[in-house]
Amino acid sequence: MAQKIIKTNAIRMLDKFKIKYNIHTYEGDSTWTGEMIANALNEDCKAVYKTLVTVSKTGANYVFLVPVNKELDLKKAACAVNEKALSMLKAKELLPLTGYVHGGCSPIGMKKLLTTVLDSTAQGFDKIFFSGGKIGLQIETSSENLKKLVPFTYYNITVE
Numbered sequence: 099m100a101q102k103i104i105k106t107n108a109i110r111m112l113d114k115f116k117i118k119y120n121i122h123t124y125e126g127d128s129t130w131t132g133e134m135i136a137n138a139l140n141e142d143c144k145a146v147y148k149t150l151v152t153v154s155k156t157g158a159n160y161v162f163l164v165p166v167n168k169e170l171d172l173k174k175a176a177c178a179v180n181e182k183a184l185s186m187l188k189a190k191e192l193l194p195l196t197g198y199v200h201g202g203c204s205p206i207g208m209k210k211l212l213t214t215v216l217d218s219t220a221q222g223f224d225k226i227f228f229s230g231g232k233i234g235l236q237i238e239t240s241s242e243n244l245k246k247l248v249p250f251t252y253y254n255i256t257v258e
Contacts, residue, residue, distance in 0.1 A: 106230055146236070149163055
């Protein structure tokens with residue numbers, strides 16, 4: 099019997115706007131690394147993205163999607179959004195801001211739309227993977243489809 103997928107905000111939005119996507123599940127938990135998730139999906143780590151939320155000194159929040167096998171370069175990220183400096187949002191602040199938990203944060207369906215930047219490496223893939231809004235759930239779609247719901251810019255934002 100097929101596993102019933104609990105609809106998250108991300109999935110509801112994709113359905114509402116009739117955007118083509120695939121769902122992938124895995125039996126992991128919040129301790130899993132992005133690379134473990136990519137391996138569970140049998141996908142290239144470079145095509146699986148993690149959603150990171152930052153805060154500027156002025157209190158503005160930004161979302162960055164980077165490959166799970168890379169790290170966000172905070173200086174490059176700040177440059178991408180015209181800020182002097184950024185820091186990672188504290189885990190306890192993630193749920194109230196986005197509606198998502200650490201390890202299950204999707205760029206789609208956050209409580210409010212935040213300025214979003216997708217690492218430029220995504221341009222090399224027809225499909226990318228990112229959290230579906232809960233741990234154990236990944237969405238596969240094209241960058242173009244993602245952009246229909248979450249306006250973003252491409253920028254090189256990873257540590258070299």
